[in-house]
Amino acid sequence: MYLKTLHLRQFRNYQDQKVEFAAAKTILVGNNAQGKSNLLEAVELLATLRSHRMGRDRDLVKEGESTAQINATLERFSGVSELTLTLRRQSRRSVAINGETVRRQMDFLGILNAVEFSSLDLELVRGGPDGRRNWLDTLLIQLEPVYAHLLHQYHQVLRQRNAFLKRHLEAPAKSLQSELAIWDAQLVTAGTRVIRRRDRAIQRLAPIAAAWHASISGSTEVLEIKYAPNISGEENQPGEIEQAFLGKIQQRFIAELNQGTTLVGPHRDEIELSINQTPARQYGSQGQQRTLVLALKLAELQLIEEVVKEPPLLLLDDVLAELDPYRQNQLLDTIQDRFQTLITTTHLGSFDSQWLKSSQILFVKAGE
Ligand code: ATP
Ligand code: MG
Numbered sequence: 001m002y003l004k005t006l007h008l009r010q011f012r013n014y015q016d017q018k019v020e021f022a023a024a025k026t027i028l029v030g031n032n033a034q035g036k037s038n039l040l041e042a043v044e045l046l047a048t049l050r051s052h053r054m055g056r057d058r059d060l061v062k063e064g065e066s067t068a069q070i071n072a073t074l075e076r077f078s079g080v081s082e083l084t085l086t087l088r089r090q091s092r093r094s095v096a097i098n099g100e101t102v103r104r105q106m107d108f109l110g111i112l113n114a115v116e117f118s119s120l121d122l123e124l125v126r127g128g129p130d131g132r133r134n135w136l137d138t139l140l141i142q143l144e145p146v147y148a149h150l151l152h153q154y155h156q157v158l159r160q161r162n163a164f165l166k167r168h169l170e171a172p173a174k175s176l177q178s179e180l181a182i183w184d185a186q187l188v189t190a191g192t193r194v195i196r197r198r199d200r201a202i203q204r205l206a207p208i209a210a211a212w213h214a215s216i217s218g219s220t221e222v223l224e225i226k227y228a229p230n231i232s233g234e235e236n237q238p239g240e241i242e243q244a245f246l247g248k249i250q251q252r253f254i255a256e257l258n259q260g261t262t263l264v265g266p267h268r269d270e271i272e273l274s275i276n277q278t279p280a281r282q283y284g285s286q287g288q289q290r291t292l293v294l295a296l297k298l299a300e301l302q303l304i305e306e307v308v309k310e311p312p313l314l315l316l317d318d319v320l321a322e323l324d325p326y327r328q329n330q331l332l333d334t335i336q337d338r339f340q341t342l343i344t345t346t347h348l349g350s351f352d353s354q355w356l357k358s359s360q361i362l363f364v365k366a367g368e
Pocket of ligand 2: 037038318
């Protein structure tokens with residue numbers, strides 16, 4: 001797929017800026033705080049309706065304005081489409097395809113596919129499980145947009161069940177159990193859908209990431225990725241997950257009542273990253289952790305390409321300078337002209353002349 005144009009209106013520090021992408025590779029160069037990452041964020045929002053920075057919509061709207069708009073023309077094998085995301089300081093966002101408002105977000109997702117790689121992604125290795133779940137969820141909504149809907153349903157049930165638990169913190173446990181059973185059933189049904197899809201995605205991603213990791217690290221180190229649901233029993237049969245889930249909820253009933261919150265379910269799951277059976281967090285240097293994240297990102301690119309049958313965009317935010325020349329080349333060789341790539345940098349010095357010659361270079365200064 002190819003992003004032809006991007007139009008930012010009152011988005012972050014942009015007032016009104018049109019950009020035409022004239023080559024498969026675009027380098028956005030500029031000093032700090034000029035708007036390079038903001039531009040990448042706009043593309044990421046169109047692809048996933050989420051952002052690495054996880055700000056609220058009102059933070060995305062330019063200071064002093066009430067609405068922001070991101071507009072793009074995208075060319076795919078199936079034709080050209082125009083995507084619009086409107087963000088509002090005071091009310092809900094809306095999306096449109098070819099000028100027509102789309103009611104369900106899942107109908108908007110999956111048109112533009114993009115993988116973003118920024119220094120924040122190091123948190124995938126170093127940070128807590130919520131960052132990894134968020135990463136996997138963002139990948140999944142691109143692989144199968146209906147997942148956005150399933151995840152939303154799960155979180156709705158979870159919120160309601162938590163509210164119920166909180167309301168009844170003081171109530172006698174006996175009478176509660178039967179009322180809670182209604183929520184349990186819904187939680188298990190919605191949660192199992194999430195667990196199964198996450199597990200399936202990790203099973204597909206893991207061997208691709210392991211192959212990239214072996215190739216980049218040039219060693220015999222073995223990268224393993226496992227989806228670890230916090231219910232016991234990891235069997236893949238749908239019935240068995242549901243039974244294990246329900247069993248675990250019943251086990252934790254008293255603890256949930258005491259804490260007034262749901263302790264079991266995919267909102268507590270972990271994605272285990274390990275190298276030679278050592279948890280990646282405890283493993284190696286910063287450079288080795290970066291290698292791991294690079295392998296994950298390349299695997300994401302490849303998996304999306306396999307599933308949607310078109311190469312997604314790659315958004316590289318300031319990461320090139322952090323890689324050593326060998327890993328830089330690994331990445332650049334992979335990209336070539338296969339993936340349309342937007343790269344931000346504060347200086348052009350880290351690119352070889354071949355790259356500079358074949359890239360479009362945009363100078364970013366104060367939102368222009
Ligand atoms: P760096 O090299 O430091 O990463 P950058 O070019 O990537 O810089 P951005 O992250 O794109 O910089 O941010 C540019 C500027 O946008 C920042 O100065 C920030 O204050 C500003 N900014 C962010 N949100 C808004 C907003 N809602 N309204 C106005 N300006 C904003
Ligand atoms: Mg930046």
